[in-house]
Every structure is written in C-alpha cells, then in structure tokens.
Amino acid sequence: LSYKEQKELEELPQRITALEAEQAQINELLSDASMFARDNARAVSLAKRSSDIDEALMHALERWESLER
Secondary structure, three states: OOHHHHHHHHHHHHHHHHHHHHHHHHHHHHOOOHHHHHOHHHHHHHHHHHHHHHHHHHHHHHHHHHHHO
8 A cells, every 4th residue: 555545544534433423423413303303404414414424434445345355
C-alpha cells in the first residue's frame, strides 16, 4: 500500500464508528413518531442524512475490504 492508502486504512475504523454513532443518534430521534408532526422538515432532513450514512458506510466498508487485500 502507498503511504496515502495505509493512512486511509488506519482511519477507516474510526470513520466507520463515527458514522455508526451518528446514525444511532438519528435513529433514536426518528423513533419518536411525533417528531414528524412537530418538525417535519427536520425529520425529513434526518431521514435523508441516515440514508446518506448508509451509503457512506457501505463505501467505507468496501474500501476497507479492498485495502486489506
């Protein structure tokens, strides 16, 4: 691995953990169904962010796998 790839590989676990923690927070907020009634715009924004995190996690996990080969 190049220096840049090695550095990326070392940082991926922390990045994945941070994304998972953020997603857990969002899921906790969205589990309160009344949030959609109180602040629908925020709820929609959080749902979008959760979807974005899913994609980022998938990309990070795929990248981690490819770097470890």
